[in-house]
Every structure is written in structure tokens, then in C-alpha cells.
Amino acid sequence: MKDAFGLPQSLLVLGGTSEIALATARRLIARRTRTVWLAGRPSPALEQAAESLRALGADARTVTFDALDPESHETVLGKVFAEGDIDLVLLAFGVLGDQAQDERDPVRAVQVAQTNYTGAVSAGLVAAGALQTQGHGSLVVLSSAAGERARRADFIYGSSKAGLDAFTQGLGDALHGTGAHVMVVRPGYTRAEGPLTTTPEAVATAIELGLRRRSEVVWVPGALRLVMAALRHTPRALFRRLPL
Amino acid sequence: MPGDTVSVIRPRTYEEAASAVRDCAARGAVARGGPGRAYGDAARNSGGTVLDMTGLDRVHVVDADEGIVLCGSGVLLHRLAELMLPLGWFVPVAPATGRATVGGAIGADVHGGNHPVSGSFSHHVLSLELLTADGEVRTVKPGTELFAATAGGMGLTGVILTATIRLLPVETAYLTVDTERAADLDDLMARLTDGDHRRYGCARIDLTARGADTGRAVLTRADHTPLDALRTGTRAWRHPLSCRPRRRPPALALLSGGLPGSLLGRTSAGLLGGLRYRTAPRARSGELRPLSADFPALAAPQGTRRTGCVRYRFAVGHGQEETLHRIVRRLAAYRCGSFHAVLQPLGDTDAGWLSFPLPGWTLALDIPAALPGLAGFLDGLDEEVAAAGGRVCLAEDSRLRPGLLTTMYPRAADFRTLRARLDPRGVFVSDLARRLDL
Ligand SMILES: Cc1cc2nc3c(=O)[nH]c(=O)nc-3n(C[C@H](O)[C@H](O)[C@H](O)COP(=O)(O)OP(=O)(O)OC[C@H]3O[C@@H](n4cnc5c(N)ncnc54)[C@H](O)[C@@H]3O)c2cc1C
Numbered sequence: 291m292k293d294a295f296g297l298p299q300s301l302l303v304l305g306g307t308s309e310i311a312l313a314t315a316r317r318l319i320a321r322r323t324r325t326v327w328l329a330g331r332p333s334p335a336l337e338q339a340a341e342s343l344r345a346l347g348a349d350a351r352t353v354t355f356d357a358l359d360p361e362s363h364e365t366v367l368g369k370v371f372a373e374g375d376i377d378l379v380l381l382a383f384g385v386l387g388d389q390a391q392d393e394r395d396p397v398r399a400v401q402v403a404q405t406n407y408t409g410a411v412s413a414g415l416v417a418a419g420a421l422q423t424q425g426h427g428s429l430v431v432l433s434s435a436a437g438e439r440a441r442r443a444d445f446i447y448g449s450s451k452a453g454l455d456a457f458t459q460g461l462g463d464a465l466h467g468t469g470a471h472v473m474v475v476r477p478g479y480t481r482a483e484g485p486l487t488t489t490p491e492a493v494a495t496a497i498e499l500g501l502r503r504r505s506e507v508v509w510v511p512g513a514l515r516l517v518m519a520a521l522r523h524t525p526r527a528l529f530r531r532l533p534l
Numbered sequence: 535m536p537g538d539t540v541s542v543i544r545p546r547t548y549e550e551a552a553s554a555v556r557d558c559a560a561r562g563a564v565a566r567g568g569p570g571r572a573y574g575d576a577a578r579n580s581g582g583t584v585l586d587m588t589g590l591d592r593v594h595v596v597d598a599d600e601g602i603v604l605c606g607s608g609v610l611l612h613r614l615a616e617l618m619l620p621l622g623w624f625v626p627v628a629p630a631t632g633r634a635t636v637g638g639a640i641g642a643d644v645h646g647g648n649h650p651v652s653g654s655f656s657h658h659v660l661s662l663e664l665l666t667a668d669g670e671v672r673t674v675k676p677g678t679e680l681f682a683a684t685a686g687g688m689g690l691t692g693v694i695l696t697a698t699i700r701l702l703p704v705e706t707a708y709l710t711v712d713t714e715r716a717a718d719l720d721d722l723m724a725r726l727t728d729g730d731h732r733r734y735g736c737a738r739i740d741l742t743a744r745g746a747d748t749g750r751a752v753l754t755r756a757d758h759t760p761l762d763a764l765r766t767g768t769r770a771w772r773h774p775l776s777c778r779p780r781r782r783p784p785a786l787a788l789l790s791g792g793l794p795g796s797l798l799g800r801t802s803a804g805l806l807g808g809l810r811y812r813t814a815p816r817a818r819s820g821e822l823r824p825l826s827a828d829f830p831a832l833a834a835p836q837g838t839r840r841t842g843c844v845r846y847r848f849a850v851g852h853g854q855e856e857t858l859h860r861i862v863r864r865l866a867a868y869r870c871g872s873f874h875a876v877l878q879p880l881g882d883t884d885a886g887w888l889s890f891p892l893p894g895w896t897l898a899l900d901i902p903a904a905l906p907g908l909a910g911f912l913d914g915l916d917e918e919v920a921a922a923g924g925r926v927c928l929a930e931d932s933r934l935r936p937g938l939l940t941t942m943y944p945r946a947a948d949f950r951t952l953r954a955r956l957d958p959r960g961v962f963v964s965d966l967a968r969r970l971d972l
Contacts, residue, residue: 291575291580291965291966291968291969292969293909293932293933293934293969294844294903294932294933295844295903295908295909295933297909299936299969321909321910322935324936375968423581424561424580424581425540425561425579425580425581426580426581426965469580469581502903502909
């Protein structure tokens with residue numbers, strides 16, 4: 291059960307090796323979280339991630355989950371929820387892809403879309419249904435600032451995040467009033483340095499604050515909100531020439 | 535928590551209550567005294583069923599000579615007081631809100647400003663009828679394990695349907711109230727324990743005061759006014775037991791009670807605390823106040839639960855005054871600007887396994903939830919309280935860490951065992967029970 295500050299006691303991470311998710315898990319374990327499920331494709335990295343959380347005192351377990359296999363989502367997540375209430379589901383899986391290669395190989399491009407968007411549609415709906423039955427809990431979805439406007443440099447990834455973002459917003463409206471809460475998190479780049487980039491730790495901090503406030507949309511860093519609002523309305527001819 | 539969904543059922547008969555319990559789905563049921571008044575999550579059940587007991591509000595039997603009533607658990611305490619005052623009886627324990635029900639007062643085993651004299655609410659319960667998970671209605675008497683688990687058991691042993699309560703005899707419907715200022719925490723505690731036999735005592739601490747003034751407070755003590763103390767010829771003398779409707783609160787109380795906590799920040803809330811101290815009389819005694827409906831005179835004046843605030847109530851035992859000092863200093867340094875920091879002395883421990891009071895002191899605070907670092911700050915206070923053998927009040931809690939429960943409540947293990955036996959399917963459950971694994 292979450293407490294008065296929205297801090298969860300149990301956490302399910304979809305995409306258990308995500309750096310942002312693990313930073314968030316570490317932060318929440320330092321607060322209230324005791325049980326963590328890391329869902330992902332079986333790998334040494336996933337086991338290692340669980341081990342690192344156990345070292346912090348959490349009861350961390352792994353569960354096999356494949357975003358590209360939506361048929362299995364109902365069963366896999368159903369099992370996790372059957373073990374006890376989940377206060378927070380963090381949907382953190384996704385691939386960046388390689389824009390140049392993916393443009394040349396449409397099948398690879400589709401994989402990016404399937405992982406980031408289609409996989410999230412099914413996993414998100416299953417998790418949302420479980421939270422609704424439970425009558426409480428948050429679904430936090432890691433979107434991206436890249437989804438706000440497609441850029442030449444990463445429009446395949448960006449468009450998949452745009453779809454995910456729109457889906458999550460709609461899901462939030464669908465769940466409004468059911469006790470379950472949906473929050474979209476839009477981080478800037480975590481892999482670069484610069485004024486509008488961020489770190490997994492900063493995203494984790496923002497998620498904790500968002501949970502306390504029961505926010506619906508969170509930008510990290512916060513200044514991105516204004517910058518992206520401006521970029522969104524920049525005329526195409528000009529946008530194309532911007533060094534983004 | 536805001537927005538959690540439940541299906542609320544308001545039974546009007548015992549049969550309806552029984553069938554609601556029987557038919558509740560996998561997420562169980564819990565009783566509550568009314569909508570959204572509790573501070574914590576004890577009367578919430580996300581995704582499950584909540585039984586609103588205010589429909590069972592009949593007073594069945596009144597023994598006006600002995601001061602004993604048998605009533606439904608949904609009767610509001612202030613209604614009971616209004617009904618019984620003309621007969622010369624008052625509720626034995628009055629929490630700082632009159633809007634608690636008899637069932638809620640037993641479920642949370644509430645205490646009032648008269649705890650050293652009167653104990654907690656369950657101390658005055660002669661018998662109760664409990665609807666348990668197997669659908670049976672059991673008569674539960676003090677001295678039994680089931681009674682000890684139910685008094686302060688936060689609704690987790692079953693639904694209280696009726697209770698037989700012994701009331702407090704009073705000669706008039708008035709209180710004689712003394713107000714004084716205490717210069718610091720030591721002065722305050724000395725005054726609260728100076729062998730005074732007045733029934734009610736509590737103090738409002740000004741948390742803006744730091745340094746040598748830390749813990750300065752306005753202290754209020756009161757007693758029921760005896761008949762011969764009323765001035766002849768006055769209205770009170772002519773109608774000593776007439777119960778007057780609630781007075782309009784004074785402007786200051788209105789200000790602090792009517793504004794949501796989220797609107798008042800650290801500074802304004804703090805200013806209010808300081809103002810309250812400065813505007814209080816240095817010493818005023820013998821003020822006559824009617825026992826009005828919401829019991830404001832019995833505890834610090836306050837209204838309802840504030841939105842946007844987190845409630846923190848803890849108790850530490852006698853001999854742990856140093857801990858109390860440290861916590862008050864930490865609160866003052868944190869500049870939490872609590873609207874409400876009320877210190878009360880507590881008397882003997884009560885029978886309930888999860889009952890809150892222990893011989894010593896209780897301090898209650900309302901703190902704006904948005905203050906930075908508040909979650910961690912309160913966790914730190916929990917540690918101090920637990921290390922001092924104290925505890926946090928479950929009825930007003932929404933944030934305690936489960937790991938500290940058994941330290942604070944040594945009988946929690948017995949409680950869990952009894953519950954496992956009485957309710958193996960876990961029909962009765964609440965968000966509090968989920969959070970603290972009760
Ligand atoms: C402004 C304010 C001031 C307060 N001051 C004090 C104080 O001075 N001292 C103090 O001790 N408390 C105080 N409280 C806490 C309050 O007294 C308790 O929460 C009390 O239990 C509220 O009664 P309720 O009828 O609203 O019960 P609820 O809050 O609805 O329920 C309290 C608990 O009792 C259980 N319960 C309720 N009805 C039944 C039933 N029929 N059968 C079984 N279980 C039941 C619930 O499941 C829950 O666990 C205060 C609360 C407020 C809002």
C-alpha cells in the first residue's frame with residue numbers, strides 16, 4: 291500500500307534492466323519499497339539488477355517478460371498481481387534503435403515500433419486493468435521528449451514514443467476516478483550532456499515528486515516543457531534547419 | 535488516499551450489514567464511521583467494500599439512573615452527548631471531534647483530554663456486539679481476548695453493531711475552563727502534572743518559538759462545572775443541563791480551521807501559531823463554557839481534518855521527556871509551521887492490544903504535506919519515538935513504515951494470531967492493514 295506521500299511499498303518494473311527504472315527502484319527502496327519485481331527477458335543483466343536491489347534490502351524477484359510477445363502479457367502480469375498488491379508499475383522498456391540502419395531495413399524499424407509502442411499497448415492495458423481491480427496504484431510510463439516532435443535524426447524512435455505518449459494520456463483519462471493513477475514521464479536525453487539532458491537519478495527524483503503530487507505529466511528537466519512547447523510550434527521550414 | 539475506489543454500503547439493519555460482509559468480494563470489507571473524516575487509511579479499503587455505519591444510529595436502551603446506554607455503533611458521539619446531557623450524563627471520553635461514531639471510538643479506542651482520569655473509550659464499554667467474518671454476531675465483554683483485540687483493533691476483528699456504554703455523570707452542561715501560558719516545555723509539563731485533579735488538560739504548543747522559548751504553549755484545563763458553582767439567577771442556573779447548539783467559532787479558529795493546508799505555507803501557518811500564543815490570556819480562570827456539540831472546550835479548539843496536511847500523532851512514556859524535548863526542538867528547527875501542535879498527558883495503558891495510549895505524553899501535529907523532505911523527516915521522528923519505547927497512533931496514521939509496528943505495539947503479534955484464527959480468509963481488511971501487514 292502506498293503511504294500519504296504516494297510512496298509505494300511494492301514495485302513492478304517492466305523492462306527490468308532500464309537504467310532509469312533501476313535508479314527509481316533504488317530511490318524508492320531507500321524510502322518505503324520492499325518488494326520489487328523486475329520483468330524482462332531472462333539475462334545475466336536482469337539477475338544482476340535484482341541482486342543489486344537485494345543488496346539494498348529489497349525483496350527483488352525477476353520474472354520473464356517479452357514486450358514483443360503481447361499474447362503472454364496477461365498471463366505473466368496476472369501471476370505477479372496474484373502474489374499481492376502492486377503499488378507502482380513502472381513501464382520502462384524500449385529500444386532506441388539505430389536510425390540510419392533502421393531506415394534502410396524496415397523490418398528492424400518495425401521492431402522498434404513494436405517494442406516501444408505495440409508492446410506497451412498490451413502491457414499497459416493489462417497492468418491498468420489489474421490496478422483498476424485493485425482500486426489503487428500508479429502506472430508510470432517512460433515516454434520521451436523525442437515523442438513531442440519528430441526529428442530527422444530519430445523519427446522512428448520518436449514516432450514510437452509519440453504513439454506511446456498519446457496512448458498513455460488516453461489511458462490516464464480512462465482510469466480517472468477508478469483509484470488507479472497514470473503518469474507520463476518525458477525525460478530529455480539521458481545519454482548526452484547539455485542543458486536539456488538529464489540523468490537516471492534526476493528522472494527518479496522527478497518520479498518520486500510526481501507520485502507525491504499525483505501528477506499526470508512530468509518533464510525532466512522541468513524546463514523541457516517550455517522548450518518543447520516552443521519547438522512544437524516552430525514552422526517546419528525553420529525546424530528542419532535547427533541543429534537538433 | 536485521494537481517488538481510491540470502494541463500493542460503499544450503508545446498512546440500515548444488522549441483516550444488511552451481515553449480508554454485505556457475506557457478499558463482499560475478494561478485496562474484503564471494513565467498517566467506517568462516516569465518509570472521509572479519518573486522518574489515516576484505517577477506514578479505507580481500496581478496490582473493496584466499506585460499510586458506512588452511520589445508518590445504524592439508534593439508541594436502544596437508556597438507563598437514566600445508572601447512566602448506561604445501549605446503542606447502535608453508528609451513533610455520533612455529539613448526538614449521544616446532546617441526548618444524554620439533559621438527563622445529567624455526558625460521554626465518558628470525548629476526542630477532539632464530536633463527529634466520531636461509537637463504533638469508530640471503540641475501533642480506534644479514542645482518548646480525550648481526560649485520559650489520565652478516565653482512560654480511553656473502551657474502558658467505559660460494558661459489552662459490544664461484533665459481527666465476525668463467519669457471519670456470526672458475538673457478544674464481547676471486557677476481559678476477553680476478543681475484546682482486547684477489538685478495542686483499538688481498527689475494525690479488523692469485525693463490525694461492531696451495538697455497544698453498551700457507561701456514561702459520565704455531570705451536574706451541569708458547563709465546563710469551568712482555565713487558560714494559562716507556559717513559558718517553555720519544562721514549564722508546560724510541570725504545570726500539566728502538578729497534581730492537578732481537573733478532568734481535562736491539553737496544551738497548544740507554539741512551534742515558531744525557538745531557543746529558550748522552545749515549547750512555549752497555551753495551556754487549557756477544564757472541569758465539569760458543579761451545580762453550586764453557577765451564579766444564581768443566570769440562564770445557566772435556571773437551565774443547568776440544557777444543551778445549547780454549537781457556538782460559532784471565533785475568527786482565529788475559523789481561519790485556521792477553514793483553510794486547506796495546501797494554501798497555507800510554512801510561514802503563514804507558523805505565524806498563526808505565534809499569534810495564537812500571543813493573543814492568549816496570560817492566565818484566566820473560572821471561565822464558564824457550555825458543553826457544545828463538537829467538544830471544542832475539551833481539547834484544543836479545532837475543526838475538521840485539513841486537506842493537504844499530514845497528521846502526526848505519537849506518544850512517549852514518562853521518563854522519556856528528553857525525547858519529547860528533542861522532537862519539539864527538531865520540529866521547531868524544521869519550521870514545519872504546524873497549525874496545530876497539541877500536547878496532552880496520558881494515563882494508564884488500556885486493555886486493547888493495539889490501543890494507542892501509554893502513561894506519558896501525546897503530541898499531535900498537522901503539517902502541510904508539501905513541505906520538502908517531510909516524508910524523511912517524519913521517518914526520523916518515528917525512529918526516535920520507537921527507540922524511546924513510544925508509538926505512533928494508528929487511527930491517525932497514513933505513513934508509518936511496517937517495520938516499526940511491532941516495536942511500537944508489542945502485542946501486534948498476538949493481534950495477528952487472533953485475526954488469523956478469527957478471520958482466516960481475511961474478510962476484514964483495510965488500507966492500513968495492507969500497509970502495515972496487520
Ligand atoms: C479533527 C479530529 C480530531 C481528532 N482528535 C482525536 C483525539 O483527540 N483523540 C483520539 O483518540 N482520536 C482523535 N481523532 C481520531 C478520531 O477520533 C478517530 O479516527 C475516530 O475513530 C473517528 O471515528 P469515526 O467514527 O469517524 O471512525 P472511522 O475513522 O471511520 O474509523 C476508525 C476506525 O474504527 C473502525 N470502525 C469504525 N466503525 C466501526 C464499527 N462499527 N465496527 C468496527 N470498526 C469500526 C474503522 O474501521 C477504523 O479502523 C481525531 C480525528 C479528527 C478528524
